[in-house]
Amino acid sequence: MFFSDLSFWQLVLATLALTHVTIASVTIFLHRHQAHRALDLSPSVSHFFRLWLWLTTGMVTKEWAAIHRKHHAKCETADDPHSPQVFGINKVLWGGVFLYVKESKNPETMVRYGHGTPDDWLEHHLYSKYPGLGITLMLLADILLFGAPGLIVWGVQMIWIPFWAAGVINGVGHYFGYRNFKAEDASTNIFPIGILIGGEELHNNHHAYASSARLSSKWYEFDIGWMYIRILEFLGLARVKKTAPKLRLAQARTQCDLEMLQAVITHRYEVLAKYAKTLKSIYAEEIAKMPDLSLIKKWLHSDAEMLDEASREKLAKILEGNHALKTAYVMRQELEALWQRSAASKENLVRQLEEWCKKAEASGIAQLKTFTMRLRSYA
Numbered sequence: 001m002f003f004s005d006l007s008f009w010q011l012v013l014a015t016l017a018l019t020h021v022t023i024a025s026v027t028i029f030l031h032r033h034q035a036h037r038a039l040d041l042s043p044s045v046s047h048f049f050r051l052w053l054w055l056t057t058g059m060v061t062k063e064w065a066a067i068h069r070k071h072h073a074k075c076e077t078a079d080d081p082h083s084p085q086v087f088g089i090n091k092v093l094w095g096g097v098f099l100y101v102k103e104s105k106n107p108e109t110m111v112r113y114g115h116g117t118p119d120d121w122l123e124h125h126l127y128s129k130y131p132g133l134g135i136t137l138m139l140l141a142d143i144l145l146f147g148a149p150g151l152i153v154w155g156v157q158m159i160w161i162p163f164w165a166a167g168v169i170n171g172v173g174h175y176f177g178y179r180n181f182k183a184e185d186a187s188t189n190i191f192p193i194g195i196l197i198g199g200e201e202l203h204n205n206h207h208a209y210a211s212s213a214r215l216s217s218k219w220y221e222f223d224i225g226w227m228y229i230r231i232l233e234f235l236g237l238a239r240v241k242k243t244a245p246k247l248r249l250a251q252a253r254t255q256c257d258l259e260m261l262q263a264v265i266t267h268r269y270e271v272l273a274k275y276a277k278t279l280k281s282i283y284a285e286e287i288a289k290m291p292d293l294s295l296i297k298k299w300l301h302s303d304a305e306m307l308d309e310a311s312r313e314k315l316a317k318i319l320e321g322n323h324a325l326k327t328a329y330v331m332r333q334e335l336e337a338l339w340q341r342s343a344a345s346k347e348n349l350v351r352q353l354e355e356w357c358k359k360a361e362a363s364g365i366a367q368l369k370t371f372t373m374r375l376r377s378y379a
Contacts, residue, residue: 011146015153019160020198022056025049026165027198027225028232034117035065038213039229042237050118054127054134055141056157062128063104066114070103071170072210073113075185081109082170085186089175096166164197173203180217181208181269182276192221199223208269209244217244250379256354258346263378264353265339271375275332278371282328327363331356 006014029049032038041049053059067081074080081103084092092099103109118127127134135158142150142157168190177188187207194201194215202215202223216223232238245266253260264271319326338352357376360368 011149015156019157021052022157022161023198024225024228025053026161027200028228030061030064031068032213034061035068036211038211038242040239040241045232045237050127055138057161058131058135060128060131062110062114062117065117066110067100067103069113070109084171084175089171092171093167096170097162100166169197169200169203179204180273182272183207183269194223199225211242212244213240214243248379249377252373252376256350256357258350260376260378261350261353264375267378268339274374275335275371278367279328279332281367282324282365286322286325324365327365328368331360
């Protein structure tokens with residue numbers, strides 16, 4: 001028992017350090033490397049993470065990657081394995097691990113979404129075959145290292161990922177928090193400092209740019225998982241393949257072109273975030289003129305199809321009496337529709353974008369004109 005004489009706080013720190021290694025293994029290996037292929041890892045680092053996860057969670061790499069990929073493909077629908085919008089926040093927060101186990105037994109999910117995961121001798125004859133053996137060995141190791149308190153250390157290790165990953169990230173990360181990007185789901189950033197769960201706290205950023213190895217977006221956000229990846233890359237043990245595209249602004253164009261169109265589509269989440277601020281500014285001015293507008297504040301940033309019929313009718317009726325807000329609201333829908341027209345040719349899309357810009361500039365609404373000038377600067 002090498003550490004049986006540790007004080008209470010030393011034991012707490014040791015436990016947190018061990019769970020943090022597990023968190024790093026989940027976010028770097030399972031999530032960013034395996035599920036999304038955002039980075040490559042050296043064989044030694046990759047296998048260390050796989051071994052550690054076998055010891056501390058018993059999770060099978062193929063199952064985790066497949067379930068997470070299905071979550072992205074079917075997000076917030078009845079086929080999403082763990083959406084709080086479907087199952088309710090309490091069921092996902094406190095019982096997310098049971099939803100995970102249920103989906104792991106779905107052979108269709110494994111076949112369709114489990115491709116490209118480890119398929120070697122160790123996976124077939126040890127890690128996937130005996131998932132319970134790893135956590136048993138971890139129990140024995142904790143008791144050997146810490147004595148009787150090792151049972152508590154092991155217990156914390158066993159509940160850490162089921163609660164924080166399966167519960168908090170999958171539950172709270174689609175229910176409460178702030179949003180940098182208007183992704184096509186309910187994903188949120190739980191907290192801007194991503195330390196407790198390895199950077200996974202920045203969940204809305206991840207859903208906006210799922211294949212990015214970096215989860216932080218704003219200057220005030222910190223993704224500790226990204227810091228570890230950069231250290232591994234510096235040591236030659238990792239190679240980043242994808243990160244979220246960086247916005248470049250050039251001199252505003254007088255005419256839309258293909259480059260501008262591609263930039264707008266690439267940065268569509270940033271475009272919608274900026275437009276939301278534009279809409280908020282217009283609302284702030286107009287509410288002084290029409291007190292009834294306070295009734296629709298919560299509806300302005302929602303898609304019409306997400307509102308019930310009564311709310312849609314009420315929204316339409318109030319907007320009819322306010323030219324500025326109605327114009328801004330309708331034009332946001334038209335802007336979103338632009339990158340949803342996958343069948344249209346590039347030339348047609350450029351023309352439609354130019355028409356949208358001219359319409360915004362001719363609206364007589366100062367905020368829309370300012371927004372359009374910025375849009376014309378996208379490069």
